[in-house]
Amino acid sequence: MAAEIIVEVTKTFSGRTPIRAGFRYPVEASTVLILFGPSGSGKTTILRSVAGLEWPEEGTIQFVSRVWLDTRSRIKVSPQERHISYMAQDYALFPNYSVAGNIAYGLGELTLVERQKRVQEMVELFHLTGLEDAKPRELSGGQQQRVALARAVAPRPQLLLLDEPLSALDAPTRAQLRGELRGLLKQLALPSIIVTHDWAEALTLGDVMAVMHEGAILQVGAPQEVFSRPANADVARVVGVETVVQGTLIEAREGLATVRVGEISLTAVAVENVGSDVFVCIRAEDVTLEPAGAGLTSARNHLVGTVSAITSLGALARVTIECGFPLVAVITRSALTELGLTVGASVRASFKAGSAHLISRQ
Amino acid sequence: MNWIAIWVTFKLASLTAAALLVIGLPIAYWLAYSTWRWKFVVESIVALPLVLPPTVLGFYILVAIGPHSPIGRFYADLVGHPLPFTFEGLLLASILYSLPFAVQPFATAFEQVDRKLIEASWTLGLSKVRTFFKLILPLSTAGLITGAVLSFAHTLGEFGVVLMVGGNIEGVTRTVSIDIYDEVQALNYAGAAKTAAFLLVISYLVLLLVYAMNRKVWAVWPQK
The missing domain is CATH 2.40.50.100 (RNA polymerase II/Efflux pump adaptor protein, barrel-sandwich hybrid domain)
Structure with missing residues (x-):
């Protein structure tokens, strides 16, 4: 079986367009999928479903050889068992733990020595040296983003899910971190799914891009291709850069x-x-x-x-x-x-x- | 002042608060996070002691633990003496009587923990139980202290339930509030005044502590 992500889900919300979305694409070590669409298009719901934080009424989600969700055969794998990491839009850093405590949070299965070593690695990789003992509220937006990312990748998940990873930052920081994030994702060789509505982010970070609009996936392809050859008028309108x-x-x-x-x-x-x-x-x-x-x-x-x-x-x-x-x-x-x-x-x-x-x- | 009654009262209040810290947590967790549609039924039962006259609650507890009920008989067979009019019986009644004073602040505190933090913990591989102890509980300390202190203070002043279930046994079940009542019955107003003032000061200090600690949480009712 080819290494693939398969998502085919239906989820309804009262008073909103139901989400009926499906896509599949091959995963390699560092494939970055961009879920692109305007707010309310359902992209966060898809991401949360892949994380196991949202349960579609119907559908299947498969990652490589594991079935995470199959409503027909009642398979429901909990987020804990999926070995993924999910970074929320506002980072959700634990306010009661220090930077080092946040990074070590998901490393409970390692021995104390290994855990300290991993935290140290992450601190260096994400340029957080000297901030180990700081609490999240003492950090700048860019630092918080790096801590959240360090915490997410520290347990070496098999899939990294990022919800609008740069949207909480001011414009200059965002532009700077966009390039850094690309480098990091390639360095970590970790398959990722990134939700964004920013076309610059999509082009910088993405290998594959899925365009969402009103709960449906309209087009999947290489970002440059999707931007320059939108499949239809809806895609052209959603991406906005022709x-x-x-x-x-x-x-x-x-x-x-x-x-x-x-x-x-x-x-x-x-x-x-x-x-x-x-x-x-x-x-x-x-x-x-x-x-x-x-x-x-x-x-x-x-x-x-x-x-x-x-x-x-x-x-x-x-x-x-x-x-x-x-x-x-x-x-x-x-x-x-x-x-x-x-x-x-x-x-x-x-x-x-x-x-x-x-x-x-x- | 009746120091023996004060000792009994403080022992009762401390044990009640301690027991509720253990019993109240799972109930509060369930109330805070369950999505069951009939949850309000349980919520109402937990809140019942807030509105029920203590004598009514005391009466039912007395019947439930008395020698004519299965629970009462089981206890009597096990321990050798019946539960009513003992310190243990009084403790049980106090726990039930103060249940909402512990559970509601606990549940409010749990509800105020950002859902996104809990989800972050799950995706980092921590089970619901470990998430509770590593994240939810440390973030709820203000609510835990509020609940423990309120149930302590509430037990200090209980009267009706004590009279119904505990009786008035010196050194065993005679609490401060009963003692004040006895003093007044005996027309010893000076003695009653001293004990009453003592209780007033303690209760006020306890509430002072709660409200100084968390200004946002209205202690008894959960904010929705």
Whole structure:
């Protein structure tokens, strides 16, 4: 039997859209699955069901060769027996235990010596040296997040579940920890499922991404693929970023970065510590279209290309322009008519440097 | 002052509080975490001594432990003498009488432990029992002390139940409140006043301790 996670569950809540979600994907040592969706889409419920903290009325959950839930044959494996770790959105650190006490909490089965050694390892790995005796309330948000993560991975679980691991942090800390978390997950070689509604997190952390909307899984695939080729209009709306392309950071000067995407050079606002391999992400509503050969604008990026697809979205239209890479723009129907755009037409697409977001691929 | 009565009273109150600390915990745990739909039935039974006249409660306990009931006969066969009008009988009655004063603060404290912490403990592999002792209990100390102190204080002042079940035996079942009653009956107001003042001061000090310790928990009724 292939090493797989299989989730197929139904759960109803009074007054809410019922959750009927299913997905399966192969697990390797360090596969990170992103459960992506807006709040209320049911992603936390799925995560909690995998943890054994929520019991779907119907369905099966399987991890590798173990059945954790099968409502038909009445199999219900308790969270204790699943050997997983679950990190809640607000970390749920034990207020009555110190940093070291929190990390050691799940290590009851080790001998005292082993336990101390493991705690020491975790303290070093998560840069918590000197804070061993501090209580959670004395720590900063970033430190609390690291303690929660250290506590979760200390017992060496077979699956790590993180619910919005970075959402409780302020924006600069979040950006910094996003990169660190990616490195850590790869270093620990621990399969993980991460719930998030932040597309930058999904792209940075994920190997596989499942998009959830109103209780259902709409698409499963590699994050870049899901972003740039959404399976349908619902996925496109949920992910919100239509253009994601791989590029190479050539230089960063005076706050502006030059990124090479194939043959094309783009200007983006520089971000610290992204490395040279980047994803360039552009939201469709940030792209403006004008006739080819139009005059100067304040936008730093002008790309001439041909229209390869037009999809109607009611009052709006989604236009894909082939300009070295597929670039998606959302414009009004009236603009579409005025510009006389049809498939095959030549057009100039513009977007500001600030609209080209760079995400590290390391 | 009747020091013998004071000694009996403090012995009774301490043992009652200690026993309730043991008996009350599982009941409170169940009340705090059970999702059974008929839970309110049990809740009402536990709260009954709050509203029942002590004489009514005392009467039923007396009948239940008397020589005509199976429990009473079993006890008498086992120990050699019947349970009513002994210190043990009085202790049993006190435990039942003070049950809500212990269980309700315990349950309130358990309910106030963040559910997410308990779930974190489970996913870290700790069984429900170990989670209780390693996490829930240490986070509920204020509630535990409140419950123990309230049941102690409540037992100090009980009268009706003592009279019904314990009688009025010097050095065995004569508590301070009975002693005050006896003094008044004997028109010894000076003696009664001294003992009453003593009881008032002790009770006030005990409550002072409870409320100084936790300002948020209203001691007797669980906050919903």
